[in-house]
Amino acid sequence: MNTEDTICAICTGVGGAISIIRIAGADALTVGRKVWRGQSELNEKNVRKMLLGRIVLQDGSAGDSALAVYMPGPNSYTGGDVVELHCHGGVLATRQTLDRTLQAGARAAEPGEFTFRAFVNGKMDLTQAEAVCDLITAHSDMALHLAERQIQGKLSANIGELREELVDILAESESRMDFAGEDLDWTDDCVFIDKIEGIGAKIAKLLESGREGIVLRNGIRVVLAGKPNTGKSSLLNLLLGFDRAIVTQVPGTTRDTLEETANLRGIPVTLIDTAGIREATDLIEGIGIDRSRQSIKQAQIVFWLLDASSNDPDAEIAEMNAHTVEKENLIAIWNKSDLVKDTILPDLPCPSAKVSVLKSLGIDDLLDLFEKAVWEFPHTEEPEIAINARHARLLEEAIEALPGAAMNLGGNDWELAAVHLRSAISALASITGEESDPDILDNIFSRFCIGK
Numbered sequence: 372m373n374t375e376d377t378i379c380a381i382c383t384g385v386g387g388a389i390s391i392i393r394i395a396g397a398d399a400l401t402v403g404r405k406v407w408r409g410q411s412e413l414n415e416k417n418v419r420k421m422l423l424g425r426i427v428l429q430d431g432s433a434g435d436s437a438l439a440v441y442m443p444g445p446n447s448y449t450g451g452d453v454v455e456l457h458c459h460g461g462v463l464a465t466r467q468t469l470d471r472t473l474q475a476g477a478r479a480a481e482p483g484e485f486t487f488r489a490f491v492n493g494k495m496d497l498t499q500a501e502a503v504c505d506l507i508t509a510h511s512d513m514a515l516h517l518a519e520r521q522i523q524g525k526l527s528a529n530i531g532e533l534r535e536e537l538v539d540i541l542a543e544s545e546s547r548m549d550f551a552g553e554d555l556d557w558t559d560d561c562v563f564i565d566k567i568e569g570i571g572a573k574i575a576k577l578l579e580s581g582r583e584g585i586v587l588r589n590g591i592r593v594v595l596a597g598k599p600n601t602g603k604s605s606l607l608n609l610l611l612g613f614d615r616a617i618v619t620q621v622p623g624t625t626r627d628t629l630e631e632t633a634n635l636r637g638i639p640v641t642l643i644d645t646a647g648i649r650e651a652t653d654l655i656e657g658i659g660i661d662r663s664r665q666s667i668k669q670a671q672i673v674f675w676l677l678d679a680s681s682n683d684p685d686a687e688i689a690e691m692n693a694h695t696v697e698k699e700n701l702i703a704i705w706n707k708s709d710l711v712k713d714t715i716l717p718d719l720p721c722p723s724a725k726v727s728v729l730k731s732l733g734i735d736d737l738l739d740l741f742e743k744a745v746w747e748f749p750h751t752e753e754p755e756i757a758i759n760a761r762h763a764r765l766l767e768e769a770i771e772a773l774p775g776a777a778m779n780l781g782g783n784d785w786e787l788a789a790v791h792l793r794s795a796i797s798a799l800a801s802i803t804g805e806e807s808d809p810d811i812l813d814n815i816f817s818r819f820c821i822g823k
């Protein structure tokens with residue numbers, strides 16, 4: 372991406388009362404002054420002040436009223452000169468102002484290009500830029516907090532500390548190569564090896580946070596499955612808090628899978644209601660049931676609904692087992708418990724909850740099991756940091772280099788130790804973007820929305 376020219380984009384979503392058009396680059400002020408005019412001039416004397424004026428139309432006449440602000444670099448989002456125009460919302464008005472900005476000499480920005488410039492200008496490192504993207508797409512409070520902490524640089528600081536420790540060891544290894552044979556005050560080998568082990572443990576801990584990161588960033592797929600009429604659609608509606616799916620007493624009401632996003636205990640989820648599984652009575656139901664089976668395969672958690680009022684509960688369980696072979700995160704739900712009260716239900720091979728969706732009973736117990744399945748253990752605290760898949764790959768690269776480093780430090784082979792140390796350091800540097808491949812940068816920034 373060219374980082375020298377002047378770019379512009381609409382930064383706000385569709386449908387708001389106000390739209391913001393951001394102009395960034397060396398000519399931001401010139402472009403801004405062509406497009407906007409007010410009583411106070413947009414110039415060096417009026418930096419970071421909102422000024423009221425009007426958009427200048429192509430024929431030089433005054434258009435709609437708009438606010439303008441000039442933020443010269445380096446104290447701006449991108450680190451370079453930025454002008455923002457706050458004009459009336461609405462697709463047409465916004466588009467006209469953007470067109471004026473383009474005519475005045477700015478180029479339409481690519482997705483993530485403002486943030487890319489912030490990265491290039493050293494306003495943020497790569498983990499912080501990724502967090503900006505996470506922040507925009509966050510589906511839960513936890514994901515939002517996580518992104519905020521990453522923007523503040525919590526992950527970068529962690530990586531930075533590890534890197535520094537490795538750089539210290541590398542520096543001494545290199546000195547030992549240069550001053551081989553001289554009896555200087557060298558650090559004991561054991562100290563080095565301990566340090567490397569400590570670094571390995573810290574990286575392993577960061578890697579563990581990856582699972583939580585996936586859950587928090589992407590959410591998890593929870594499928595509601597079971598025989599017809601067990602209350603799957605009723606449970607979907609209850610968890611969503613509104614009537615999304617049709618519920619009737621007729622078995623086979625749901626014919627196709629249906630997806631909705633929701634937030635359960637602060638965890639973003641996609642809930643999938645499915646057609647009840649049985650011998651299909653017609654072609655369409657058959658296709659629906661195939662989709663149910665497919666959804667079970669793809670889901671990270673299966674809520675299997677069983678009818679607690681059934682005359683043959685063991686047959687209910689056998690049916691569940693047949694359709695959930697090798698499914699790890701399976702939660703069995705005895706529904707319609709309001710109809711049975713004191714009946715003792717048979718034991719199950721997986722965690723189970725007894726609920727009445729109709730009477731809203733037992734739902735908290737179900738959500739406890741759900742939370743436990745997500746975090747593998749009861750989890751009340753938010754993780755401080757959670758890495759993403761890119762970070763995980765690089766951390767693995769770093770951790771793989773450590774045993775080689777430790778072994779060669781122990782064997783006083785400073786040259787080989789340095790090779791391994793450099794490889795670990797370089798992997799860590801790629802996380803924060805100090806070393807970065809243009810393709811990887813493209814991949815990260817292309818996921819942004821335009822205007823960010």
Ligand SMILES: Nc1nc2c(ncn2[C@@H]2O[C@H](COP(=O)(O)OP(=O)(O)OP(=O)(O)O)[C@@H](O)[C@H]2O)c(=O)[nH]1
Pocket residue numbers: 598599600601602603604605606617618619620621622623624625626645646647648706707708709710726727728729730
């Ligand atoms: N008594 C009682 N009835 C319930 C309960 N939950 C659901 N029902 C009723 O059971 C019937 C079937 O509910 P649905 O939610 O449509 O069941 P489903 O599993 O989606 O059924 P299909 O879409 O046909 O597979 C409806 O009449 C519901 O009102 C419950 O906890 N207790």
Ligand SMILES: [Mg+2]
Pocket residue numbers: 603604605616617618624625644645647
């Ligand atoms: Mg249904």
